[in-house]
Amino acid sequence: MIKVSVLYPNEEGKKFDMDYFLNSHIPMVQEKLGATLKGGAVDQGLGGAEPGSSATYVAMAHLLFDSVEAFQSAFGPHAEAIMADVPNYTGIQPTFQISEVKM
């Protein structure tokens, strides 16, 4: 199993519309990726290790797929439409990471 993590850095003065993300963007991604998407999670940053410190990422989305190839085949044809929706909820440029799920 692999995980695609989409990490939105906590940039001062930039908005992140979590309601739009959860209720419009994610359902659109789910619809486009279909059964190839095996699961996912969305986290909203609260803080860092020290009390009162800010979170490194304002939001993180984690999407599960059977393999890198399965992700690429499903995402490729819809990449443009999915990325075109990003400005509707944030001006933050996300960082992408692909990981192998070990546990």
Place this chain on the structure above:
Amino acid sequence: MIKVSVLYPNEEGKKFDMDYFLNSHIPMVQEKLGATLKGGAVDQGLGGAEPGSSATYVAMAHLLFDSVEAFQSAFGPHAEAIMADVPNYTGIQPTFQISEVKM
């Protein structure tokens, strides 16, 4: 539900012993946190968005708790012992983030 994410930046020349992490460190953390720990995941970084690019994080661990208070109460008394084990698997200084699980 809240998630404590421990993110290990991919630093050139620094080791991360995934076998030790999975088979010794994580079981020790699970034993110390007990039933307060509601679940978790461990990811090993494979790459970034571009083919051939390196992952931002060599490893990520995500631990689930009912609340920030539940995490702090369970982790506090064992923080020193848990952190003292880190040099056994890596010289990387991890970044901590606490998030609210939205999905």
